Amino acid sequence: DTGVSQDPRHKITKRGQNVTFRCDPISEHNRLYWYRQTLGQGPEFLTYFQNEAQLEKSRLLSDRFSAERPKGSFSTLEIQRTEQGDSAMYLCASSSVAGLSTDTQYFGPGTRLTVL
Amino acid sequence: GEDVEQSLFLSVREGDSSVINCTYTDSSSTYLYWYKQEPGAGLQLLTYIFSNMDMKQDQRLTVLLNKKDKHLSLRIADTQTGDSAIYFCAARGSYIPTFGRGTSLIVHP
Numbered sequence: 001d002t003g004v005s006q007d008p009r010h011k012i013t014k015r016g017q018n019v020t021f022r023c024d025p026i027s028e029h030n031r032l033y034w035y036r037q038t039l040g041q042g043p044e045f046l047t048y049f050q051n052e053a054q055l056e057k058s059r060l061l062s063d064r065f066s067a068e069r070p071k072g073s074f075s076t077l078e079i080q081r082t083e084q085g086d087s088a089m090y091l092c093a094s095s096s097v098a099g100l101s102t103d104t105q106y107f108g109p110g111t112r113l114t115v116l
Numbered sequence: 117g118e119d120v121e122q123s124l125f126l127s128v129r130e131g132d133s134s135v136i137n138c139t140y141t142d143s144s145s146t147y148l149y150w151y152k153q154e155p156g157a158g159l160q161l162l163t164y165i166f167s168n169m170d171m172k173q174d175q176r177l178t179v180l181l182n183k184k185d186k187h188l189s190l191r192i193a194d195t196q197t198g199d200s201a202i203y204f205c206a207a208r209g210s211y212i213p214t215f216g217r218g219t220s221l222i223v224h225p
Contacts, residue, residue: 004158033212042120042204042215043159056212091158102147102166103211107159 002026004108006092012114013082020078021111025094032075033105034067035091036060043091049075050097082115089113118142120207122216129224134192136219138205141186145207148181150190153202153218162190162203197223 005024013019025032031050035043046065047057051072061067064082069075079086089112093105119141128134140148146167151159165172165179165188172179178191188207192199200223206213 006158031211040217042206042217044215045212048212093159102164103208104147104149104161104164105213106161107151109158112156 004092004094004106006090006108006111008111009109010112010114012116014116015082015084017082018078018080019082019113020076021090021092021113022074022076023092023094023108024074025092026096026106029094029096029106030072031095031097031103032069033093033095034075034077035093037089037091037110038087046077079113082113084115087113087115118145118207118209118214120205120214120216122203122205122219124217125220125222127222127224128195130195130197132195134195134199134221134223136190136192136203136205136221138188138190138216139186140188140205140207140214142207142209142214143183143186144209145186147208147213148179148188149204149206149208149213150177150179151204151206151215153204159204192221195221195223197225199223 033048034046049069064080089110091110092108095105149164150162176193202218205216
């Protein structure tokens with residue numbers, strides 16, 4: 001069990017550029033979540049997948065944001081036409097709802113995005 | 117929706133006990149979590165408690181749950197400088213937990 005991994009760990013981009021982040025969940029976990037965290041706040045839910053299906057999206061997820069989990073394993077989060085307000089830590093978490101598991105979420109190290 | 121509140125700061129001396137408090141609003145919350153976040157890192161799960169329990173102990177950590185008052189606490193015994201971090205409380209009713217703003221624990225030598 002190698003834990004949840006995210007790539008890149010840091011991304012600096014100019015306003016208007018597109019960025020894409022990747023998350024690799026714990027291998028047997030079928031649920032994957034994306035959160036955004038700004039300074040002094042807790043994580044805010046963006047979206048989640050069960051296997052390859054995107055089951056819920058927060059109203060925070062504007063139409064510039066899109067997430068995919070094409071084979072039910074890794075996921076990508078893309079932000080188009082980045083704005084300075086998109087600067088934040090983007091956290092990925094995964095959990096399992098199989099068998100007797102408690103659906104407890106385990107987090108990755110995050111991707112810190114800075115939009116100049 | 118769910119609202120989770122925590123005090124923002126706690127300062128303790130090394131070796132003392134720390135108690136971090138949290139309140140939540142949704143009485144149907146079934147799982148309550150404590151996560152730890154160090155600077156620049158993701159959230160590390162410390163412990164969780166199911167709503168039909170009122171206490172859970174795990175080494176230096178003790179979680180107390182008062183369902184009537186919707187109050188959760190995390191006690192860290194023999195606090196060490198390595199415990200300095202931000203501690204997040206989270207409450208989950210269905211499948212998406214709601215997080216508090218975090219309590220910054222500062223441990224003085």
